[in-house]
Amino acid sequence: MIKITNEDFNLEEEFLKISSKKNGAYSFFLGTVRDDILKNKKKIDGIFLECYQDLAHQQLTKIRNQAIQQWQLTECNIVHRIGSLGLGEKIVLVITSSKHRANSISACEYVIDNLKANVAFWKFNIFGENQEAVEFKKKDLDKFLQWSNIVKTN
Amino acid sequence: MKITIKYFSWIRVKLKKGSEEFDFEKNTSFKTASNILIKKHPYFKEIFDDSSIKFFLNLSEIEDHEIILKDGDVIALLPPVTGG
Numbered sequence: 001m002i003k004i005t006n007e008d009f010n011l012e013e014e015f016l017k018i019s020s021k022k023n024g025a026y027s028f029f030l031g032t033v034r035d036d037i038l039k040n041k042k043k044i045d046g047i048f049l050e051c052y053q054d055l056a057h058q059q060l061t062k063i064r065n066q067a068i069q070q071w072q073l074t075e076c077n078i079v080h081r082i083g084s085l086g087l088g089e090k091i092v093l094v095i096t097s098s099k100h101r102a103n104s105i106s107a108c109e110y111v112i113d114n115l116k117a118n119v120a121f122w123k124f125n126i127f128g129e130n131q132e133a134v135e136f137k138k139k140d141l142d143k144f145l146q147w148s149n150i151v152k153t154n
Numbered sequence: 155m156k157i158t159i160k161y162f163s164w165i166r167v168k169l170k171k172g173s174e175e176f177d178f179e180k181n182t183s184f185k186t187a188s189n190i191l192i193k194k195h196p197y198f199k200e201i202f203d204d205s206s207i208k209f210f211l212n213l214s215e216i217e218d219h220e221i222i223l224k225d226g227d228v229i230a231l232l233p234p235v236t237g238g
Contacts, residue, residue, distance in 0.1 A: 031238050049237065052162055052230060055213050056237075080237065092238050112238060121237020122163035133164040136206070136234030 002060045003079045004053055008090060018075040018097050025101040027108035031092040033085050036125075044125045046086045047134075052120040056080070059119045063111055070151050071107040073098050078111065080121065110147055117144035155180055155225035157187065163233040165201060178223065184211065185219040187229075201231055208232045 001017065003009075015026065037043050064076045079093040094111045098104040115121075123134040160173045178187050191198040201207060209216040210230040211223075223229075 050162060050166070051237070052160065052232070055210060055230065055232075058213055116238035117235070119235060119237055120162070120232060121235055122233065123236045131167075133167065133233075134236045136236055140238075 001077045002057055002064060003077075004051060004056060004060075005079065005081055006083045008081070009079050009093060011093070014077060014079060014093055014095060018077055018095055020074060020097070022099070023074055023097040024099045025097065025104040027094075027096045027101070027104040029092070029094040029108050029112045030090060031112070033087050033089050033091060035087045038125070042125075042127055044087070044127060046084060046089075046126040047091075048084050048124040048126055048131055049080075049082045049091065050122045050124070051080070051082045053082075056120040060115065063114045063119070066114075066151055067096065067107040067111050070110070071096070071098060071103040073103065073107055076107065076111065078115070080115075080119075082121070084126070110151060113140075113144045113147060116140045155182070155223070157223055157225075158228045159191075160228060160230040162231065163236075165207075165231050165233060168197065180225075182223050183220050184209070184216055184223060184229070187223060188219070204233075206234050 033047050060078050064078060067073060067076050073096050075097045077095045081091055085091060094108050096104040096107040096111065117140050124131040125134055155178055157176050157178055158173055159176060161169050161171065166172050178190065188202050192202060210232060211221065212228055
């Protein structure tokens with residue numbers, strides 16, 4: 001299941017959606033809004049998340065299918081919020097399930113690494129009434145490229 | 155023919171709009187359309203010269219800039235992503 005939403009989500013509810021006695025392992029990645037002070041000493045008040053929804057949904061579906069196939073997952077759910085989010089609020093959730101832990105852990109890391117490097121979301125830092133686009137981090141692309149020997153990503 | 159261009163992130167902020175519709179002659183290629191837009195609006199030069207920006211046509215990344223556009227096509231201009 002892929003969900004792009006303006007609404008907050010509940011971790012227990014998201015877990016119950018994929019909970020099954022067939023599974024022996026679940027892995028979670030939860031990204032939240034960090035109370036951050038930038039290099040220019042500016043303190044952020046929150047973030048705004050923009051998305052090209054049709055494309056992001058297509059991209060996330062492909063990533064999910066790759067992860068399920070590569071690591072024999074029993075399920076993989078991805079929830080990503082859009083709109084204005086305050087400090088500490090949840091941004092993104094990846095849950096993977098499998099028979100054994102190594103598969104769910106690797107798959108969960110792959111999904112979030114791929115999402116951060118490739119999926120059509122853009123963050124803006126909020127400072128009072130102003131917003132500034134967050135710059136792409138090369139380290140996110142480098143982290144994703146480490147998977148190229150393991151997963152056929154094209 | 156009508157072509158919609160969608161703008162995201164700093165491009166949307168710079169142009170102060172999320173999308174725009176343009177009229178091109180039939181059988182116009184993406185490359186020709188890009189050149190027409192650059193002549194029409196100088197701000198498109200910065201965008202089309204920026205190698206970090208990806209161009210999508212109807213949800214597929216444009217690899218061949220000679221691709222011929224069709225009426226109703228949607229082009230998206232995507233700066234590097236920063237989600238998650």
